[in-house]
Amino acid sequence: MDSETNNSRLPRRTVLQWFAAAAAAGEASALQGFAQSAAPATTGYGTDPNMAKIYNPGDVWPLTFSKAEKNAAVALADVILPADDLGPAASTVRVPDYLDEWISAPYPKQQKDREAVLPGLKWIDEESNSRFQKSFADLSLTEQQTICDDLCREKQPDPEWRKAAAFFHSFSTICIGAYFGTPEGWKAIGYVGNTPSGIFTGPPQEVLDELGLEQTVKD
Amino acid sequence: MPTISISEAREEYDVAIVGSGAGGGQMAYTLTLAGIKCVMLEAGRSYDPVKETPMFQxxxxxxxxxxxxxDKDFxxxxxxxxxxxxxxxxxYTQASDKKEEQFKWWRARMMGGRTNHWGRISLRNGPYDFKPKSRDGLGFDWPISYRDVEDYYTKVEQLIGVYGSNEGMENTPDSPAGVLQPPPKGRVGDLMTQKAGSKVGVPVVPIHRAVLTRPLDADTIPAKLHPKNKKAQKIVADSMRKxxxxxWATDCGRGCSIGANYQSTTVHLPPALATGNLDIIPNAHAREVTMGENGKAKGVLFIDKTTGKEERVNAKAVVLAASSGETVRILLNSKSKQFADGLANRSGLVGKYIMDTVGSNLRxxxxxxxxxxxxxxxxxxxxxxxxxxWLYGEQKAGKMDFARGYHIEIGGTRKMPGGNSPVPGNYLxxxxxxxxxxxxRRYYGSFIGLACRGEMIPNENSYADLDPEVKDKWGIPVMRWHWKWSDHELNMATHAQKTFTEMIEAMGGTVQGKPNMRGKDTILQGGEIIHEVGGALMGDDREKSVCNEWNQTWDVDNLFLCDASPFASNADKNPTLTIMALAWRCADHIIEEAGKGNL
Structure with missing residues (x-):
């Protein structure tokens, strides 16, 4: 449904408001130091949320990312899911906002991810600084990829790197869930559907041929 | 959905119905179309599927x-x-702190109950399923046979609309010609599984589900359902036309704003309300059935959740259709001089023999x-x-180490992605x-999930009673669960894992993770399939059962149980269609008795 899809794109004004909010939150959290990864004192959307509504990150619980965290999240998400022939970059389909919503949620699963993601974003900036004297977002793509390659190594003997690699996996999994949930992501992964139709004809003949299958439900 | 508050209720109704799901919905539908005045209590809020269903989100x-x-488990x-x-x-509480002895209890608190989100799988019990003890000596026979319920299955299928095919398979009844709607085409995962099944001897055929693949025939079906009742025919035809x-889009678990699938709120309640004979009171948390001096039920005592106050509705007969667990809770909490151990519990069997479905999955x-x-x-x-x-013959020949059957549900994975990763994490x-x-992109849609849904045999260790200490917010004692699988269920789960492994390998695939060959490790927890049935068994001996063949309690003749609590067995066939068929049958019995002046 095109109209609904369009609704999911944020007006520019809202995006700017978010950045302002994130910046304000950043000042506060800088004072808190490590305490920032503590659980936010909010409740969830409850057992009877309004389902006749389209939601944007920040609608149901406050977001967390400081400016620095947001910058690192945008840069890392775009290395993980870059613009290419299969689709746009993660940040252009709001993946970083979704990440922020995810790690700000008051539920156990998301709280656990929060414990990996917030220290992880801090770590990746520190690692970038110690290697290249710049924050992760300011690195060249090649420099960013160098760090990601190290994080993707199967064996991580060093405990600090093991933790960082676990962060990378959690971060990446959240990004994947976010990215492929967008219409652009559907196209990238090959999902076709959510479209009303008067008739369901089953898989097209060329797909059946591809798989050596025969439609057994006849007209 | 139009509702009333308790202050607007009549002094007395013909029938009070607790619950608005499959059983309560069917009961209200049949009774009100026959001119019987009903009040329905629903513990949750009113809900309008037309306005509230998130169809294309x-x-x-x-x-x-x-x-x-x-907050939202699914x-x-x-x-x-x-x-x-x-x-x-x-x-609710558990008698044991061991997970395998606990029961997970899914409850809905909304108009339409669990029918809003269910899988719509609508399978008839077969002849064996009503007489399992006669076949293998285990569990209980029902006091009724397939023949007693057959016509009601047909009527329910015509009313709600069920797609599927007649395959003539053993203990898997066909519907009369023209009753089922055409089955949808096989999808890639379905056809792949079917082809693999034929290699390893597992039949794969179209399923029966309560989804309209074409509009209902509103011109002819109403007269078949309600012969001689022109008013009912018109109301039902109008409802069918809506x-x-x-x-062919959006998951049925979201409900359906266009009424293409069955949920009580789009199929049963609208025509019942259109008769003018139904009042629905939402946010009404039933506490007990009230009794008259004459030993008959006289109504229901409930908490109005909007005020926290105790309120009453009065009726000449009471129907509990609150779900097995809730019906047991209400009966056990309805204590009186006549029924010190709970209402309709002279047999001592209220709460006993609760069953779920055996679940075990492999991808x-x-x-x-x-x-x-x-x-x-x-x-x-x-x-x-x-x-x-498909293995009734082998079981009969004594070749299997479990007595009852399971069906296999097939899950393709080319679904709308988002939220969780569309591909298992280890692949990326x-x-x-x-x-x-x-x-x-390569791996998306390349997974097939197979799920065992099998029959559990009732046993002495799986039951519910009242917790002696814990009470809910309104001071009502809550359910305490006791649970144990027998070897029949555990061995079935093992068999399913072996079968699924063969099927996956016949597709040229590899099992995700390791197939678990120990039943106790692979079986899902009691209650997880959300097919809680039993707890007030029907039988033909009042000493050994709670209800008779009419879902009528032996001890209180104007009290009827019309959810799955009277089930004497829990065939692998999903219970909803049978709940509706028996509720319709029970309603016809109430109408007949009312006609004789016995209400």
């Missing part, structure tokens, strides 16, 4: 990509509101399905194919960039 339009949370867009494994203010056929990754050309695989928003139980681990996207 995508995952990225929900918090957390719509993934499940403790994801944000699931139809269930105010329900789940835990319901605020209404705890339901559209499936438009395979199928290389042939990698990089399949993108195509629309949404279909009817749920299952198209399944495997009915250590990847990023374009390579990650390519691999996601």
């Amino acid at each position: 995508t995952k990225n339009q929900a918090p957390l990509g719509g993934s499940s949370t403790p 994801g944000f867009w699931d139809a269930t509101i105010d329900g789940g494994w835990d319901v605020p203010n209404e705890p 339901r559209a056929a499936c438009f 395979g990754q199928i290389p042939a399905l990698e990089n399949v050309s993108p195509h629309n695989d949404d279909g009817a928003g749920g299952s198209h194919f399944y495997s009915p139980w 681990k250590g990847l990023y960039g374009t390579k990650l996207k390519e691999e996601a």
Whole structure:
């Protein structure tokens, strides 16, 4: 449904408001130091949320990312899911906002991810600084990829790197869930559907041929 | 959905019905169309599926990509509101701290109950399923046979609309010609599983589901359902005309705003309300059935959740259709001089022999399905194919180490992605960039899930009673669960894992993780399949059962139980269609008795 899809794109004004909010939150959290990864004192959307509504990150619980965290999240998400022939970059389909919503949620699963993601974003900036004297977002793509390659190594003997690699996996999994949930992501992964139709004809003949299958439900 | 508050209720109704789901909905439908004045109590709020169903919302339009949370156990867009494994203010307890001896209790608190989110799988019990003890000596026979229920299955199928095919398979009844709607085409996962099944001897055929693949025939069906009742025919025809056929998108678990699938709120309640004979009171948490001096039920005492006050409705007969667990809770809490151990409990069997369905799942990754050309695989928003139980002969010949059957449900994975990763994490681990996207595209849709849904035999160790200490927010004692699988269920789960492994390998695939060959490790927890049945068994001996063949309690003749609590067995066939068929049959009995002046 095109109209609904369009609704999911944020007006520019809202995006700017978010950045302002994130910046304000950043000042506060800088004072808190490590305490920032503590659980936010909010409740969830409850057992009877309004389902006749389209939601944007920040609608149901406050977001967390400081400016620095947001910058690192945008840069890392775009290395993980870059613009290419299969689709746009993660940040252009709001993946970083979704990440922020995810790690700000008051539920156990998301709280656990929060414990990996917030220290992880801090770590990746520190690692970038110690290697290249710049924050992760300011690195060249090649420099960013160098760090990601190290994080993707199967064996991580060093405990600090093991933790960082676990962060990378959690971060990446959240990004994947976010990215492929967008219409652009559907196209990238090959999902076709959510479209009303008067008739369901089953898989097209060329797909059946591809798989050596025969439609057994006849007209 | 139009409702009333208690202050608007009549002094007395003919029938008070507790619960608005499959059983309560069917009961209200049949009774009100026959001119009987009913009041229905629903513990949750009113709900309008036309306005509230999230039909085309995508995952990225929900918090957390719509993934499940403790507030919405089946994801944000699931139809269930105010329900789940835990319901605020209404705890339940476990007698054991061992997980395998616990029962997970799913409850809905909304108009239409669990019918809002169910899988719509609508299978008839077969002749064996009503007489299991006669076949293998285990459990209980029902006091009725397939022949007693057959016509009611047909009527329910015509009313709600069920797609499927007649395959003539053992203990898997055909419907009369023209009753079923055409089955949908097989999807890639269905056809792949069917082909693999034929290699390993497992039949895979179209499933029966309560989804309209074409509009209901409103010109002819109402007269078949309600001969000699012109008013009922008109009301039902009008209601049928408001339901559209499936438009092949969106998951049925969200409910259906166009009424293409069955839920009580789009199929049963609208015509019942149109008769003018039904009042529905929402937010009414039933506490007990009230009794008259004459030994008859005279109404229901409930908490009005909007005020916290105790209120009463009065009626000449009471129907409990609150779900097995809730019906047991209400009966056990209805204590009086005549019934010190709970209402209709002279047999001592209220709460005993609660059953769920045996669940065990396995997923395979199928290389042939990698990089399949993108195509629309949404279909009817749920299952198209399944495997009915196929080894009755082997069981009869004593070749199996479990006595009853299971069916297999097939889960393709070309679904709308979002929220959780559309590909299991281990397939994408250590990847990023374009390579990650390519691999996601390659593996997306290449998994097939197979699920065992099997019969549990009632046993002495699986039951519910009242917790001696714990009370809910309103001071009502809560349910305490006791649970134990027998070897029949554990061995069945093992058999399912072996079968699924063979099927996945016959597709050229590999099992995800390791198939678990120990039943106790692979079986899902009691209650997890949300097929809680039993607790007030029907039988032909009042000493050994709670209800007679009319869902009527032996001890109180104007009290009827019309959810799954009277089930004497829990065939692998999903219980909803049988709940409705028996509720219709019970309603006809009440109408007949009312005609004789016996109400």
